[in-house]
Amino acid sequence: xxxLFLFLILVAIVLGLVGVVLKGLFYLLIIGVVVFVADxxxxxxxxxxxxxxxxxRG
Numbered sequence: 225x226x227x228l229f230l231f232l233i234l235v236a237i238v239l240g241l242v243g244v245v246l247k248g249l250f251y252l253l254i255i256g257v258v259v260f261v262a263d264x265x266x267x268x269x270x271x272x273x274x275x276x277x278x279x280x281r282g
Contacts, residue, residue, distance in 0.1 A: 229263060229266075229267055232259055232260075232262075232263040233260065233263060235256075235259055236256045236257070236259040236260035236263065237256070237260075238256070239252045239253070239255050239256030239259065240252070240253050240256035240257065240260075241256075243255070243256060
């Protein structure tokens with residue numbers, strides 16, 4: 225799962241850079257931002273599921 229997270233971050237960075245550098249390809253920057261946000265949402269969902277499993281009983 226960590227490898228997928230890092231891969232999606234890398235893809236988002238590359239798409240963002242290409243979108244900024246090449247004029248007329250601004251949509252790649254938008255796609256890069258969407259991929260980055262989606263990756264963060266998936267990471268947050270995974271962390272929230274993991275934190276609910278560890279119930280401390282006292």
